[in-house]
Amino acid sequence: MRELPHWHKASARGPREHNADAVGAYAAAGGAGIVFALADGVGDHPNAAHAARTAASAAARNPVGQGAIAAVLAAQRAVRALGGGGDCVLVVAVRTDAGYGIAWTGDARAYAWDGYTVRQVTKDHTLAQYFRDHGQPVTPRMEHVVTTSVRTAGAHEIGSATVTTGGLLLTSDGVHKTLGRQAMLDILGMPDGAAAELVRAAISLGGCDNATAIVVDPPRADLATEKLRVAA
Template sequence: MRTAPLLGTAGALRAARDAVRAVPGSGDAVLVVAAGTPGGGWEVSWVGDARALLWDGHTLLALTRDHTMAEELRAAGVDAGGTWENVVTTTVATAGPATAGHVRGPAGPGTLVLLSDGVHRSLDAGAIAAELAVPRGSSATARALVEAALAAGTRDNATAAVVPLPREWTVDPDGAVTVRIPEQRA
């Protein structure tokens, strides 16, 4: 979390990769990370099947493409799904410039929604949008997404983060990006 504002999201992925590789047998993971960029805007980097979505209050836009065998097969024109959805082709330990995904966007308005597969595989886009449309704070919305995934029967890890995009970013002299988010009222 401290790396992304200083080195960008690609730098945060590299730091996570190096940490995983430094401890043999420590396991592996998928990851999606978002950060503000100097001068305004945001960036997202990811590996695996963790997702980032952009919500503008009406429309939910997928920012990421799953790094799974099913997605690779679909990109090649093969109808795939089922167990292929669970075969991850890129992870934190294997992340590199050619294997990680990256996307950038402008400063707000809008909301970034970061989800693990336990949420996005249990809830369709309509259910996710319905939870985002309820006026409440970011933490409460993230909790509601996880609770909805659990109620839908997910058996995978269910994690959500909801990040309102500010209209203004500032850059400190040391290069750190400061986000000014107005107080939200539920």
């Protein structure tokens, strides 16, 4: 098993009453790999924040060998067990020798980055994306209406992808709906504090939501040669 990656996180409450974003990361002692999870509560309410914290914790502590979709399903069981109406969206990344398995619901995102390029690997489960996929016009409101969530998604509706090399960026929509990919890439290229700077920049540029990011650095070998950085 390769050495666990270097990673860092940051989260801040935007112009909301509650910060309903949450993160989790867990590597079992003596185990293989690590699980990263980022959840974004649906709505500005304590129940949404509780659901997000519950989902992120349950997903992160699901056994690595079961994979990313199983981690999302573990989060779903935990959120449903809360009762009430709290809900969230979620993105999970499971690191093993083969790279990262990614799974998600809603509009939480994962990006692959290798030190000089950044590429979105998730596809938003939103009404806006559904209409785009069917060649229909989109209104701004549709960007904020999710079509899957942790509480409601069927197993067949959970998105999945793989990333075999490099590092990762996981974000709530308070980051990626405010910052473009080139801006995110420029910040990722900073030597220290990229997660905190992504969050700070998103809020300072007028983001209207909570902002949260997990940055998982690429292996050092990927950063050895300076290349032209491109947002894909």
